[in-house]
Amino acid sequence: EPEVTQTPSHQVTQMGQEVILRCVPISNHLYFYWYRQILGQKVEFLVSFYNNEISEKSEIFDDQFSVERPDGSNFTLKIRSTKLEDSAMYFCASWTASGNTIYFGEGSWLTVV
């Protein structure tokens, strides 16, 4: 079964520090996503990426967030200056619309202290 891989699985960072979360989507997929889930809450959409650019972003995805697909395989989410409220599980996902489903990675748990 194909899988989306995410690193790190868990990161603790100090408030104000920059964080990069990495994802390797499934190779033939075209749509890539980042979602966030604050502990005990719903899974919230952050951003989608298609054809090497952002296709849509939510209100949560403000100027402190950015995404890149630097080398055609990795898909990264950068948080420039972390805040306490950025503590959450971050999920990467990928999809080819003609395919079976959207595959999610196992998540990166970010703790900001």
Add this chain to the structure above:
Amino acid sequence: AQKVTQAQTEISVVEKEDVTLDCVYETRDTTYYLFWYKQPPSGELVFLIRRNSFDEQNEISGRYSWNFQKSTSSFNFTITASQVVDSAVYFCALAGGSYIPTFGRGTSLIVHP
């Protein structure tokens, strides 16, 4: 805009009981996709099923079954003879023409031995 409502916040059952998790959706798209995901305590999102809007056939997979009713905009999920291992949060999600899944708030299922 699209919306997914999972009105049941938490359901508690005793093992071997049948349980149905409700999902009601709203969308203006004529083509859309519905999903169910399971989130066990370990945190990952496990894909269970995808349904296309043009395919109203119900599906059964082992103890799991899904009832898609376009007339009532519902996509309900039934677990037959529940087991303790079924304890998890279950999310219903909808993706329309933008191919961006919107998640419901989730239903926490607790199965007691």
